Amino acid sequence: MSALDGSYQKGEVVLAARNVAKAYGNIHALKGVNFDIHRGQVTTLFGENGAGKSTLMKILSGVVQPTSGEIVLDGEPIVFASSSQARDRGISIIHQELSLAPNMNVRDNIFMGREIMTATGVDFAEEERQTRLLMAELEENIDPLTPVEDLRLGQQQIVEIARALSVNSRILIMDEPTSALSATEVEVLFKVIRDLTGRGVSIVYISHHLEEALQITHHAVVLRDGAMTAYAERKDIDLEWIVRHMVGDNFDLGSPPTGYEKGDVALSIEGITVPDPAGAGYSVVDGLSLSVRAGEIVCIYGLMGAGRTELLEAVAGRLKASAGKVVLKGRDVTGQSIASCIRDGLVLVPEDRQRDGLVQTMTVGRNLSLASIGAFTRRLFTSTSREAGLVGEAIRKVHIKTDGGGAPIGSLSGGNQQKVVIGKMLATDPEVILLDEPSRGIDIGAKAEVFKLLAERARQGLAVVYTTSEVGECLSIAHRILVMRRGRISAEFGPDVTKEQIMAASGEAVHAH
């Protein structure tokens, strides 16, 4: 299972990004990236979450337009107004979340939106014949009339690939195609990829499983914070090279606060188990125990699907745990509602601030005061002046850059929006704060500010638990680093651990087959 062994002629560049930049408001997702895709070869894009991989792929496939820079297809500059234009030119993208209609069968999914028509309607027989041909080509034994929801995830991925091939794609972008596949399904996928490249199809591959990606790729490109940090051919690089360029020299995200006595145990989690919310029958959190003292900062590192979010949500009362206890300051709070957890001083800052954190229809101030309405309500009525005081204090303490509490929440940058979500929970004066990926989608400066803020509050006795999927963020303010893998804690480290050790414990560097 060595990398493709150079039996290919050096592939010419079919599609290239030239100095492409993309800004969403104040956030620069991409900063002048050059990226080449070679004919009949696999180019893998490496990078941490938020490095800009997805943005780059969306630009290449016409889903979004670059703010500046150009796309060159076969040596000529081109502008894709939409993803369907890109598809017409032979560029297809297979998203991490599959875009199949589960209620429809394989044939109808493959020909969705471009049905083969005859005078009397859709020519199902011809569609079915072509679907069988595609499946034979991919050496998959999938009946064209099977509903997609009855297929395993790996087979669904094959259907996606078949759909891309059916429009004669010559460039196929795959965003984390293996994240939900079993080991055998990964083997099948890799065989398909090798077949495709053999036929001259170019593949862009994105994966967090570094070693796995190294098996299949010809070229490696590393992105970090929206800029390309390294490029090399497969034969010149190894795992260590990728990790080094992915993580980079650390931007200083702070160090664990010291010089004070940590208090008693503030939060103690005992053998908590959370069944899969989708009902798949396994446990996403599997008998996990953990205790955090007042003033202590604990970082939980883990890949997507390791169970970090479910753990925090079960502790904070959002999800129901099937077993285990949550003890807050010596009091059992297992199964309490979110509202009573907040009252007792246990708060959660959710991962997805747009979906779970902010009320977009309300102002900055009202978002900030939302979790502590009781604090400025006397009898029946809210007190405008007390609320203004609370909001003003929150804006000052969390350093939110805003035109004031009355500004619409949408006017803030991502980092400041995140500070609003954190500030809202801090305003309730908690004992324990859980933060799920607090640095997701915010720039490095804002990250540093968020961590500094948490360190300050820990010094005042707050117990802090945060999760991250970026190794660099483990090695910042945390006193203890726990690595979570498949619902359990697979390793525990002090602040002097190395990035490589953390990644190895998470199963990232070495894919578990």
Place this chain on the structure above:
Amino acid sequence: MSVTPAIDTKAAVRGGKRKKGFVELLFEGRAFFALIAIIVVFSAMSPNYLTVSNFLIMASHVAIFGLLAIGMLLVILNGGIDLSVGSTLGLAGVVAGFLMQGVTIPQIGVILYPSVWVVVVLTCLLGAVVGAVNGVLIAYLRVPAFVATLGVLYVARGIALLMTNGLTYNNLGGRPELGNTGFDWLGFNRLAGVPIGVLVLLVFAVACHILLARTAFGRWLYSSGGNERAAELSGVPVKRVKIAVYVLSGICAAVAGLVLSSQLTSAGPTAGTTYELTAIAAVVIGGAALTGGRGTVIGTMLGAFVIGFLSDGLVIIGVSAYWQTVFTGAVIVTAVLLNSLKYGRR
């Protein structure tokens, strides 16, 4: 493709912002300006329009829709819809009429004639129960609001028809010797020249405004309508809020039913048919977003007055009732169009 176009767009956006002032103002106050325009146009077309007495008559028509619209606003702020208010209004009127006729209790062989205040309280209680049924169906049994309230629309109407056998209670005046007179007070009396119905609307509007602007419940409502998941994670009791808005909407509908049957001094089982749509229209014209989280009492009241003053104005200048329907529809579509211009961007 190059850097230049990007810079051009930015400049255009900035230019657009600068000259927006006046248009923005017109846009923000669109329901208000629409109302002014309606008054001006009809006053020019008919000398009878711009008189105090006409305004008071029109206002007492608006009171019915306005009361329904207040309840509807609460529901829509929560991101729901209440199609049952018209039927609840009808049922409330019928129940009030039924109670006014006297309740026979065969077991002890007496006929009870509850006093008007008891009738009012019981009717409001009925509205609350209907609303609670809606709320529980939607919040706990997860029936979509549209379907749940549509079902209740039919059930409530059916009960009203069953109770009356399709007939109308005409004798709502009560008799002095039974001590149950005064039902027509709501519909006919005036305080300082203002019809009681209009005053009831005013009281409800002010109370609802305070509820929304100055209480924790108001904040809960706006936040759970804007983003229920975020509200729940912030400790807002989103399910209780949901039930409460449907209960309040049911109470508003019951009060509207009392005012209407008092104005008509009769209670028919088909009263209030399609009124729920008028109430939704008033809320939407008032600038509320059907997706929840945005809307005010003042806007909704303006919306109710726009609809009421428009249709009464068309009657006064002698336009056919059929055309009124067309005009009302056009106003509603225009209002939604303007709303989607405002909120649709995101």
